[in-house]
Amino acid sequence: xxxxxxxxxxxxxxxxxxxxxxxxxxxxxxxxxxxxxxxxxxxxxxxxxxxxxxxxxxxxxxxxxxxxxxxxxxxxxxxxxxxxxxxxxxxxxxxxxxxxxxxxxxxxxxxxxxxxxxxxxxxxxxxxxxxxxxxxxxxxxxxxxxxxxxxxxxxxxxxxxxxxxxxxxxxxxxxxxxxxxxxxxxxxxxxxxxxxxxxxxxxxxxxxxxxxxxxxxxxxxxxxxxxxxxxxxxxxxxxxxxxxxxxxxxxxxxxxxxxxxxxxxxxxxxxxxxxxxxxxxxxxxxxxxxxxxxxxxxxxxxxxxxxxxxxxxxxxxxxxxxxxxxxxxxxxxxxxxxxxxxxxxxxxxxxxxxxxxxxxxxxxxxxxxxxxxxxxxxxxxxxxxxxxxxxxxxxxxxxxxxxxxxx
Numbered sequence: 001x002x003x004x005x006x007x008x009x010x011x012x013x014x015x016x017x018x019x020x021x022x023x024x025x026x027x028x029x030x031x032x033x034x035x036x037x038x039x040x041x042x043x044x045x046x047x048x049x050x051x052x053x054x055x056x057x058x059x060x061x062x063x064x065x066x067x068x069x070x071x072x073x074x075x076x077x078x079x080x081x082x083x084x085x086x087x088x089x090x091x092x093x094x095x096x097x098x099x100x101x102x103x104x105x106x107x108x109x110x111x112x113x114x115x116x117x118x119x120x121x122x123x124x125x126x127x128x129x130x131x132x133x134x135x136x137x138x139x140x141x142x143x144x145x146x147x148x149x150x151x152x153x154x155x156x157x158x159x160x161x162x163x164x165x166x167x168x169x170x171x172x173x174x175x176x177x178x179x180x181x182x183x184x185x186x187x188x189x190x191x192x193x194x195x196x197x198x199x200x201x202x203x204x205x206x207x208x209x210x211x212x213x214x215x216x217x218x219x220x221x222x223x224x225x226x227x228x229x230x231x232x233x234x235x236x237x238x239x240x241x242x243x244x245x246x247x248x249x250x251x252x253x254x255x256x257x258x259x260x261x262x263x264x265x266x267x268x269x270x271x272x273x274x275x276x277x278x279x280x281x282x283x284x285x286x287x288x289x290x291x292x293x294x295x296x297x298x299x300x301x302x303x304x305x306x307x308x309x310x311x312x313x314x315x316x317x318x319x320x321x322x323x324x325x326x327x328x329x330x331x332x333x334x335x336x337x338x339x340x341x342x343x344x345x346x347x348x349x350x351x352x353x354x355x356x357x358x359x360x361x362x363x364x365x366x367x368x369x370x371x372x373x374x375x376x377x378x379x380x381x382x383x384x385x386x387x388x389x390x391x392x393x394x395x396x397x398x399x400x401x402x403x404x405x406x407x
Contacts, residue, residue, distance in 0.1 A: 004125065006034050013107060014100035014118030019062070025089025030078040031098050035121050039074035052101075053117040057108040059095045065108040068096065127339035134160055136345075137352050151356055159355040161332055163348050164340065168331040169195070171383055172341060177326045182318045186254050187311040193329040200303050200312075202321040209324065210300045212314070218296075219253045221306035221313060250306070254316055347382040350375040 010016050010033055020026045031037065040051025044067075056068040056079065071083045079098065082088035090096055099106040101115025128136075134156050142148045164172075175198050180188050182202075200212040226234035226242040234242045301318040312325070332338060340348055354371035357363050 005032060010034075011121065014102050014121070015097055015106065015108070017095055017097040020090050020092050020094045020096070023092050025091050025094075027081045027087040027089045028078060029081075029096055029098075033077060033098075033100065033121075034124060035100060035117060037074055037077050037079070037098070042069060042072050044069055053115060054098050054100050055106070055109070055113040057097045057099060058090065059097075060091075060093070062095045065095075065097065067109050067112075127341055128345060130157075130160055130164065130338040130340060133340050133345070133348055137349055141349070141353060147353060148356055155356065155359075156352065159352050160348065161338075162355070163351040164338065165330040165332060166351075167344060167347070167379075167382075169328060171347075171379065171386065172331065172344060175326055175328055177324055180323050180325060182314050182321050182323060184319060186316060186319060187306065187309070187313045188323075188325070190310050190312060191325070191327060191329075194327050195329050196327065197305075197312075198326040198328060200323060200325060202300065202318060202323045212301050212303050212318070212323065213298065215302040215304040215315075218302060219249065219304060221250055221304055221308060222247055223308045225308070247308075250313065253313070256316055341386065343385040344382045347375070347378040350378040 007016070014033075014035075016031050016033065018026070018029050035053070038051060038053040040046070040048035042056075043049055056072070057065040058068040059065045068081075070081065070088055072079055072081045072088075073084070074080075080087070081090060097108055099108050099113045100117040100121075101113045102118040103114070103116060105111040106113035134153065137156060137160075138151075138153070140146075142151055176191070176193070178191055182188065201209040202212055204210060224242070225245050225247045227245045229235055237243050299317075301315045301321075303312055303314050303318075306313045314323075350371070354368070354375045357371060358368050
């Protein structure tokens with residue numbers, strides 16, 4: 001059987017409708033979206049109404065639609081009109097449409113079903129859920145006469161999560177990004193599912209990324225800043241814990257400037273260093289950048305990780321800038337993250353086979369080594385597949401290297 005269950009309308013428009021054919025009306029409607037319906041309340045005035053990831057619209061003629069706000073309940077992906085005390089059937093020839101929220105508000109009623117539920121489903125065919133991976137593995141590898149005679153499902157789930165974590169760090173395409181503004185405090189909070197950064201960049205007026213480099217040897221954010229007495233000994237509070245103060249290092253870094261880092265004679269008149277005319281001031285700045293360390297000689301700014309506060313700090317020349325923070329997670333922070341690219345499916349199965357048997361006693365060593373080599377081989381193939389290198393792109397790069405260098 002095919003694995004695509006949604007219609008084109010469900011996938012692209014995020015909508016599904018039913019025309020009532022029964023003469024006595026219809027109260028129950030089961031929708032077949034791949035996306036689960038999330039229900040908070042039917043009442044637009046209720047606080048929980050905002051939790052809905054959909055809106056219901058009804059029409060008497062199939063042309064003019066209004067939002068359906070009469071009482072209804074939701075069980076799974078089935079919507080039942082009425083209350084537990086009694087149904088409220090929709091009349092014959094009426095149409096009921098469930099519109100998942102969209103960026104443009106959808107195509108029904110006042111077009112006010114705003115959200116990103118529909119867009120979050122785009123491209124989902126590229127992935128398998130972790131639950132599907134576990135189910136498929138049990139069918140193919142577990143049972144009498146198979147590689148693994150028996151295994152607890154909880155053990156498989158544990159190893160599958162570990163596989164997803166390990167693969168997320170350097171194999172899977174799990175890079176996330178956030179668009180943020182640098183506040184006057186020059187710090188932004190690390191994302192909730194942050195594991196490590198990939199790249200920082202600020203966006204200019206043309207929408208072009210400008211790489212922000214790590215501060216490395218320039219500065220650091222101390223993990224602890226204990227207050228000291230006149231003898232240099234940390235002081236404690238009434239509970240015996242060190243009293244923490246603010247970081248002087250961070251305060252000085254925030255007050256720093258581009259010119260000070262680059263050793264400019266006078267940042268406000270740096271043009272004087274290039275005045276070879278009648279100004280007579282060329283000697284003030286001439287040669288001041290000679291021998292400068294390359295990590296200082298860039299204008300895009302710097303960042304450093306402040307693990308004490310769980311923040312990312314930036315240099316003073318980035319205040320007010322729009323930045324893109326790219327980072328990796330482990331793929332397990334949220335339910336929607338627990339997805340495996342189909343290109344990595346074979347590698348996950350090989351990892352599970354080795355992990356399950358290697359954790360058991362009295363297993364033949366030759367079998368463990370064979371599964372280990374197979375898992376390594378499948379992982380290498382997965383990296384090649386996910387590298388997404390295309391022949392046409394390689395040809396384009398090679399053509400760019402065959403230019404004549406002229407002067």
